[in-house]
Amino acid sequence: MIIDNFAQGLELFLSWGNVLAILIGVLAGIVFGAIPGLTGTMAVALVLPFTFSLPPVTGILLLVGVYKGAVYGGSIPAILIKTPGTPGGACTVMDGYPLARQGKAGKALNMALYSSACADFISNLALIFLAGFIAAFALRFGPPEFFALMCFSLTIIAGVSGSSLMKGLASAALGLLLASVGLDIIFGTPRFAFGEVELTAGLNFIPILIGLFAMPEIINQFTKRYRVATRIAEAANARVSWQEFKGSLRSILRGSVIGVVLGAIPGIGGAPAAFVSYGAAQRASKNSDNFGKGELEGVAASEAGNNGVCGATMIPLLSLGVPGDVITAVILGAFMIHGLTPGPLLFQENIDIVYAIFCGILLSSVFMVMWGKLGIRVFARIADIPNTVLFPAVLVLCVFGAYAVNSNPFDVLVMFLVGILGFGMLKANIPPAPFLIAFVLGPMLENNLRRALQMSNGDYSILLRNEITIFFLALTALSLILITIRNLKRWRRRTAARRDDASLAG
């Protein structure tokens, strides 16, 4: 049955126009994703009008190509200039940028590419073979299940807090507070707006992201004297060896599965998937202490989680007609413009179109590797540009990117102010990653908790209403216990070491 469907789809797919559409789409997506501030949503929305005159399969493949390219493209500036191009790329900064600083930008970019392509391919296979099963699971997610999942996701804060859990918690609390600026979701009353219209709309993710990661480096450069970099020759460090890839393979596969499951749940997106995948990889890795300092497996895990979402967001779209995020909502629009209605009927009436799209989606992973390999040779050279020229150029890029989000200079101001906050955090050794995680996940956690409590008239037992919530809350509790034990052990080790030092000195 499935082979017949594939044969029909392949027949419809095999044309130069379709191959070209996916080829151009992936390239355009990578370019857009690599520019901070230009999101995948923007890229897909911009390309949408070009698809009106194209055949349905060609048009939709062009959009899917742009989407997938943009998700991968976000990792490039994250690694090279500490400025994630997309929200999902934010997690890649944590290990990608330290690797670039060590002269291993090419290696980090290659690992990001391979893990992205692998996860994307696995996600595509899940879309083709498991769509029905995963869609049924995803539909069981209501506010209590989302809340439980977000609780578990937030436990990663402990993993990215570095040597001080308390500083990580303070950073996360700041992220939660900044995320609550805007209108209250239930009452519609302003929070921390103080009469400013722009604050009433809330703070956008992109200026915060750029301000938190790129701006502190730019400000910090004013406190240093430039000297010629003594980085290791890039060419020798550009390739990812089979051993290195094999070492990260488990994290890639795990991240892909996490991406698939979270991507299929409408409304989650790539950023949480990347953080959950990163946290899981850190917990399981032998090199967990090296995470955040330039661990190749960290790059692999975050990119696998981020890209594992791509195919999976199409699952609720194609099987149920429910868009998983804003990008798939635009793609849903493209289906409708071409007279197609995603959902069970699409599989009955236009099975050839569905499978032609599947063929193109599978090919997109191949084109991603092709364009990525070509691009890395050029991109990796950016890491060799001296900071005295690179940082002013990055600042201009950041200003244009932050402005482009809403065409509003207020976002540039937010970026500068968060940059000053980030610089203070850098000097105080307060890690920025917990801030970012809390800023992304905080609103989801709050909204779903309050919605769940609204559903139950304030009865907390709704948070234990089925096996999904119990499973995630139990995992959260287990993680918290393990974090406490690990921190106690670390504290005892540190105290013992100090006591030994003191007795030696005495």
Next chain:
Amino acid sequence: MTMRLKEVGIGLFVLALAFLLLIFLIPEGIPQPSRLREGQLSPRFWPLIATSILVMSGVVLTAMAWFEKGQGTPTESDEDDEPLPFTSAIVGLVVGFVLLSGYYWAMTRLGMVVASAVGIVLLAYAYGERRWQVLIPVALLLPVALYLFFVYVAGIPIPDPLARTVFRALF
């Protein structure tokens, strides 16, 4: 300043921020709807939880820094560039803040392309870059390339009266 004092200062700063939130920012910045009954549905509920986390971490950070001898988070540095002496670093920061404020001011009044071109030159000069043959082309080409990409490819209007006039005449 010793590492211990610095860490105590960080803890106290976190605590001060938490109290500022509790005393002023939350009561003044988040109006409470009068019809509200359940506390957890209040718009203040979540900011109060975040503030509680700040209070807890502030207390623990201060206590750990105060009572543990030699306590402190080691600075992890992988920097290529040499840090300036304290006074020079402060001067550098002041120059940096003036330049960034000036950039924002110029951007909103003169336009993004002109402000960015001047900004690149001044920032790079402040960083110590003196190779004008590299600086000038970067300062001219990058803002123009970004303007053309954003306006003509991405369809995002970029405010710059001069660039708009020039490129409208050209295209």
